[in-house]
Amino acid sequence: MKEFLQTVIAYRYETAAMILFGIGFINLLLQKNLLRKVMAFNVMDSSVFLFLAAQGYIEGRIAPIIVNNDLSATTYINPIPSGLVLTGIVVSVSVSAFFLALILRLYKKYHTIEFDEIMTLAKKEAE
């Protein structure tokens, strides 16, 4: 048990990221409100960013901005995951905006953003 706790503490950021991912995923499955589904999706995105940022971190090193002309790679953390997180954030913002626009269209048509009600109304309309 003590060993397990030590592992969890050693991997605290990754653990938190995975638990956040689970929270987002379960909300994505269980929430009926489409807006909440989008928020759950964003929680999942954030967990991935946290995971990537944690992977790039190296104990006792500083952010990859060169100070005092110190060019040795042992001074700075890994810059690659930071760049990947940037890509992820941009894609997440774009996808969220697209989702919100689609939800707005659905709301204009059906006057609700509850998933099951929209499905029922759409079915009725098709008949």
Place this chain on the structure above:
Amino acid sequence: MGKKFLSKFENWLNGEEMPLRERHVRSLHRKKHVQAEPLPEDVRINRFIHLYHVSAVLVAVCLVGVLLYTVFHLPLFGSPNNPASNEVAQRYIEQGLAETGAVNAVAGMILDYRAFDTFGESNVLFLAICSVIVLLLRDQNNIVVEEDVQEKHEREIEKANEDIILKRIAFLIVPCILLFGMYVVLNGHLSPGGGFSGGSIMGGGLILFAASYGAARVKLFFNMRTFRTITTTALLCYALSKAYSFFTGANGLESHIPLGTPGAILSAGLILILDICVGFVVACTMYGFYAFISRGEL
């Protein structure tokens, strides 16, 4: 069992039965008042809802378990011998300053070594705003009378209740926000920041201005035409300037772009120009998302 569940799930997705919640509530209601036996169909749907919830929780818990198990077998958090910190990262840090001229290694990486990737990102944002415009633009083909009436009503309420505190604070704070956004964009190669972060700060300032002073004021200097001009010009400028360095780099030609002294504001070759382009695209896109989602026009 699995097949039955799947077919029920499909029925539910296609909305073939009444809304589940309504059904659920009705059956509870009936139980309370009439004490009659619930219909077999209701029992089935209730059972399905329970099954769906339980299986969703199970799937999520299993997923988190598998992920945590995998995470605990990764190289130790914060260890310098992490396989991700290999010679690529070393090269970016050790040669980055000499090759790109950027003090900020991340900016040097995303706007020089991996500039093609960042061009793709800007295009993703551009495509997102395009699709939002396609979905939400209100022109003569997409106008609902009720909405127009409601919109006019809202504008009247807005005019009648002027928020003096919001206006005064916005008057003080918006110039500072825009200036700070420009600072972040222009110092992207020297300090944390760059086109994406600075652009979103400027977009936030514009959104605050539009929210406090009304969209009509923003329209005076930022309408559909300027939006189109700025975004397409910035993207084209990015593509052309980067095409030059790709062309020279691929053919082994000498690039005539000076790198300047590291740490000066006019340094780092193309990175400053690319940062400004990206900043313009992001600021326009952020404000565009707000404007189209709230009003359906810029």
